[in-house]
Amino acid sequence: MREIVFHLLVVVCVLGGTLSMAGALIWLERRLLALWQDRYGPNRVGPFGLFQPVADAIKIFTKEDWIPPFADRAVFVAAPAVIVVTVLMSFAVVPFAPGVWVADLNVGLLFLFGMSSLGAYSLILAGWASNNKYSLIGGLRAAAQTISYEVFMGLSLMGVVMLAGSFSLRAIVEAQQGVWFCVTQFPALVVFLIAGLAETHRLPFDMPEAESELVAGFHSEYSGMKFGMFFVGEYLAITLLSALATVLFFGGWLGPVLPPLVWFVLKTGALICGIILLRASLPRLRFDQLMSLGWKILLPVALLNIVVTGAIALLGK
Amino acid sequence: MLHLLWLIPSLPLAGFLVLALAGRRLPRALVSIVGVGSVGLSALLSLLIAREFVVRAPEGDAFVQTLWVWMNVGGFAPSIGFRLDALSLLMTLVVTCVGFLIHLYSTEYMRDDEGFSRFFAYMNLFVAMMLALVLADNLVLLYLGWEGVGLCSYLLIGFWSRDPANDAAARKAFIVTRVGDAAMAIGLFILFTQLGTLDIQDLMQRAVREWPVGSGVAVAAAALLLGGAVGKSAQLPLQTWLPDAMAGPTPVSALIHAATMVTAGVYLIARTNVLFTLAPSVQALVMVVGALTLLLAGCSALVQTDIKRVLAYSTISQIGYMFLALGIGAWQAAMFHFMTHAFFKALLFLAAGAVIVSLHHEQDMFKMGGLRKQLPTTFWTFLIGAAALSALPLVTAGYYSKDAILHHAWSLGRAGLVPWTAGVLGAFLTGLYTFRMVFLVFFGEAKTKARHGPGFAIHLPLVLLGALSIFGGFVETPESLGHVTVFGRFVGTILPEAGTAHAALGPEWLFHAAAVGLPLLGIALACWFYLLRPRTETAGLGLDSLRRFWFSGWGFDWVYDLLFVKPFVTIARLNRSDAVDWFYRVVADLSVGLHLVLRLTQSGRLRRYASGIALGAAIILAIVELR
Amino acid sequence: MTVIFYLSAIIAVAATFLAITRTNAVHALLYLAVSLLAVAMVLFTLGAPFAAALEIVIYAGAIVVLFVFVVMMLNQGTATIRRERAYLTPSMWIVPGLLTLVLFAELVCVVAWVPEAAGAPAEAIGPKAVGMALFGPYAIAVEMASLLLLAGLIGAFHLGRRDEE
């Protein structure tokens, strides 16, 4: 009975934590961007503008939720939900601390890949259902980008799987007791982060929305809470990416002195800040550059990493 | 050094591959370098290996190098392996060195030909295949080289394939030798089924162990091998292809006649001499074939007008000498004659080529003449070659080798009477037709204007071969003339020494007188008819029909046409519209009709096809379930 | 587990039926994706989590996305939907329906006659066991599959190239 209660508690906490994290991130990102770009950012609502997300939420909830008449209604409504659902589902297999997880699948990593590939539907369907040529182009870009970068993401993590000997995220964390995989699998880390950014369509890989060319791309026609869901989904995806990088490469909850959960949150937070810094500092790529970067650099690097890791693992036996 | 043996055939093969794959795109200079260089390197390598072999003879006087097992089928496992012993070394040296000189010569001879790289590709393959033939340590690899040589001869004889006559000549060479090859293949089958191996050394030992002398199997096997040898070496009755093979470029003729191809038969018999010793009747047959061929070809050579055909008949005749020698067990003498023949016949062909090219591809001797002044180098070297061919005593290589054969026949006693007589008569004929050629071409008045003389690449091989034609004979001299036995000791490790136990036919002086006198008589006659009293050839003797008969090569082509080609064509013609055809026509009509019906199903509708598949699945499932 | 299995099975059949009857390609593809996800659940309940994960990643995540991609590239608008509707006359369904019914009856017979599987252990077969089997006795088949994929890659590249016509 106690275990079931604990389990339920974890589920609720994860759901609430991640959603509120997304809200906090909106504020954090705007503040950090402002800091790095030498301006103020939101600082009026509450101390340091801390209540800005609340104000944003109120505004978004109360806006008119408009569906264009030319849109494909059902798909148009379903699309934003998909991204939020898939990202939240992904959190189910992330181990936050020993015993603190929703599910410990022995194919956890594969589950993550599945969810991230399903997440692509959100953008593609939104682009298609809007029935607008900019949105369609955005959706097409999202499809090509997601299909391509999923390959490298999967391949880059095979080295980690080989070293840990399991698809289970818990086992991967436990395999880093000695040395973190960010040392032994450095190329994989680089490829994973780039591919992850591309999967979440963050700058410098935000070709599907690309305000300057596609007028916000796949979500041009969205407003109100549907737009809000895309927004929240994006920040959830950033959190997920950082959490995954922490689990896969930075030893998850492992660390001295402090309690495990704290270590996990610290590492994830640092990575989130890093990702925001990337957004602040890098320009957007062209689409062909994105593709050639993926197929001509990341793919060979990931493959080489697998071969070398496999060879070393074989020799080490 | 010996372990580099595999490179000797591989280098020309590599040259062939390079030229065949990329030759068209390479500049001519590079083609020459690859084509000549590969054979040249091979020749150099064989010289080095020969030195090593002589200085420090390997164990058992043979060096075997097995590269890999070719195939392994039911206990039949021929290897790609080479065996270097005195015999194969001799052959290798001749093939590579003479081959190299011919290649060098070809760079100038073929200079303006559009198929330059193709020519060198074929030539390289030719040399490679011949080397595989002589170096093979089992009969299967030997057979590969055997067939490869046949293929290359086909390609090269028909090299100028624009002219259908050349094509016909190439086909003739290929088909006629094929008759012999088929016999040889059957011989190999017999050997393998009876002795269970085709490794040559193994085979010989087993043959000696298991077959008594004169046993039926041995006779059959030897006779079939002889069939192959006869085909390849252009001996009676398969000699008809060689004169026609002159259709190819002259260097090709030189290569076929001197270094490769036709000597393969001699090599085969020498290589399997144990087998022939076991079958005395076949060995006697070899002798008879050699003797007949030598006389027939000599007579034919006497009346030819084309310079290359004279040389072709003379080759047949000289190979006849070798067969004669093999037939009477003079193995060493046969190989000796092979070597000297390679030198002077290559020389004669190359010199003839120089003459031909100087006269704008004129080959008729009666349109030549007086070239002595215009082409001095060619003349002198040709003269050396002619002297060697007609066995001018003491100074030429041909004398020593032919003398060795005749001497062996002489020393056989009564058994040697026939071969000796044939040999001496042949020597007389040789002298006659050789110097007929010399006088017609180089003396008398000039009938065709020669253009500028040939260049260095033609002269160098001529001079070198001329030197070899003179000095090449001094490695083995008879007892009465210094008694040098370098060659005999060298080859003696492989080939049994000629026994001289019998009483000689007569006193020694008589032998020498005949052996020296008859060629000289032939030369004198030639001198009389063609130098001092020209234009008496036909009218003087009144033997016009005989002349025509000899000119056509004793009518063999006519006979074969009558015996084989005509009946076949007639039967084919009779058979043109027979019941068999009718049957096939009905089959064809039926399938056309069926096609017309089945065509209806080809609607181009994807869904119909899919329905068909589904229906088929349903039916099959039903059958499976109801069974 | 059994409940989930039957639920997923029902969803799969329903979604598949909808997928093959829709006139709008994207809607059909979405139903197909749902059907595939349901099949993934079925696989999971059958004790094949590895296959289930791959079903999601490759079928739902890659293949169907590729379909959507192509449909979007050809984006033909409402005219095609009308044409599709015209194609799907009720008479079209008669022959395939009958054929399929026959096949279904036969298949049911086959399945019903299958002898009881001896001692089927109820535990899941994880990725490790599959991997061991793949790179053990099936190594040649893996090579062949990789060759097949390479051939598919080259074929798709060649076909997709726009040459001057």
Added chain:
Amino acid sequence: MTPIAPEHAVALAAVLFLLGLIGVLVRRNAIFVLMSLEIMINATGLAFVAAGAAWGQPDGQVMFLFILSMAAAEVSVGLALVLRMYSRFKTLDTDAADTMRG
């Protein structure tokens, strides 16, 4: 974990397969035909996994993997063909591509 009756899983596969077959037989649009093919292939894979699960062997999943790779290859070539077909005939109607009829 109560095991699922393998016959039921195989029956599900059969139903899905036949639905796909109906799709192939009925649809004229090349994309729908390809989709239906995918359904059929997927159903085959499901049958394999069900059989493998019934016997407690990984071979079923191995076969599923091969079927998966085959499906991936098939769909890539198939969709490329669809694109070619569209650029040639300006329609996706499979009946339009009947120039090879007898």
